[in-house]
Amino acid sequence: MNIVPKPPLKWAGGKRWLVPELKKMWQTHQHRRLVEPFCGGLAVTLGLQPDTALLNDINPHLINFYLHLQQGLDATITSEEFEKDIFYARRDRFNGYILNGQENTRESAVLFYYLNRSCFNGLCRFNRKGLFNVPIGSYKRVKYMVKEEFLAYQSVLSNWHFQTGDFEDVELQSDDFIYAxxxxxxxxxxxxxxxxxxxxxxxxxxxxxQHDGPVVLSNQATDRIIKLYKEAGYELMFLDAPRRISSDGDRSPAKEVLALRNIEKPVSDPTQMKLF
Ligand SMILES: C[S@@+](CC[C@H](N)C(=O)[O-])C[C@H]1O[C@@H](n2cnc3c(N)ncnc32)[C@H](O)[C@@H]1O
Structure with missing residues (x-):
């Protein structure tokens, strides 16, 4: 059996829960290159396991981490290292690398992983100066990956190309399969x-x-997003997201829209639509 590794980081907006739905769309296009202009936590690419992929994100620290994982990151962090003084010292060290323009180093990649797992809710926020400013998380214990787990990603990521920048700088080939x-x-x-x-x-x-190949887009199904995607000629599917709308006390599930262009809409089994 082909074991698919879990995303190595905590990432806001992760789409692991959408993978079963996306697999149905990807199935007949597996010969193509998968392009993710907003790859984030990598849940989708890890779930679809394409032979070739172009993975982009505007967050340079995230991409630096993946590039080092791809080269073989043999870090080991123990649960004892989840400690207030260690956390803030490492956050300062990570920010020092940013200030010195050395954020592409291996140590910076390990620090980014440590901060991601240890900080409040795995958030990734920066202040106006571009410095990471999320406080320590309120966990009892944190389990970090061990050396073997880090190294296991090396072969998984080996055929995928990573780059950082704005999505518009991603160079597309006409037959790419885009998941945005x-x-x-x-x-x-x-x-x-x-x-x-x-x-x-x-x-x-x-x-x-401008892209002639298959495109799948996902977003929160707000009125203006639905209008924008419909007017652009996308076919729309709606799903209940696993998160809840929590502002003003509304506890109903958030609505997710999947928008498709140049691709057949999969026949959905209604029993499969409840994804949480
Ligand atoms: C919803 S998340 C993607 C989550 C991902 N699909 C997953 O499953 O983990 C959106 C991502 O877009 C990135 N982003 C924000 N603005 C961007 C831009 N202008 N160009 C490229 N990436 C951008 C963010 O850094 C974030 O990782």
């Missing part, structure tokens, strides 16, 4: 230093319009 998972259309979405604004959602649709 931009930050949700909600206020105050900030993954890296830059916010992803409404203009960026529109810019993404314009950029994707």
């Amino acid at each position: 998972d931009p930050p949700y259309d909600v206020d105050f979405t900030s993954y890296a230093q830059e916010d992803f604004l409404w203009d960026d959602q529109k810019r993404l649709i314009k950029w994707l319009a």
Whole structure:
């Protein structure tokens, strides 16, 4: 049996729960290169296991971590290292690398992993100066990957190409299969230093319009996103996301939209649609 490794990081907006649905769309396109302009926590690429992939994200620390994992990162961190003084000393050290322009180092990749697993909710936030500012998480215990687990990713990632930058700088080939998972259309979405604004959602649709190959897009199903995607000629599917809408006390599941272009809509088994 082909064992698919779990995403190595905690990442906001991770789409592991969408993989069964995306697999149905990917099935007849597996000969293609998979392109993820917003690869984030890698849940989708790890789930689909393409032979070739181009994986981009605007967060340079995230991509630096994957590049070092790909080269073979033999780090070992023990649970005893989840400790307040160690956490803040390592956060300062990580920020020191950023200030010195040395954020591409191996140690910076290990520190990024440590901070991701140890900080509050695995958030990845930076202040105006670009320095990581998430406090320590309120966990009883943190289990970090051991050396063998880090090294196991080396072969899994070996045929995939990683790059960092804005999605518009991703160079597409006409037969690529694109899965685009931009930050949700909600206020105050900030993954890296830059916010992803409404203009960026529109810019993404314009950029994707030049692509002749299959495109799958996912987003929060807000009224304006539904309108934008419909007007751009996408076929839409709606799913209940595993997270709940929590503002103003509403506990109903958030609605997710999957938007498809140049690809057949899979026949959905209604019993498979409850994904949580
Ligand atoms: C919803 S997350 C992707 C989650 C991913 N699909 C997963 O399963 O883990 C969106 C990602 O877009 C990245 N991002 C934000 N603005 C971007 C931009 N302009 N270009 C490329 N990536 C961007 C963020 O850093 C974040 O990792």
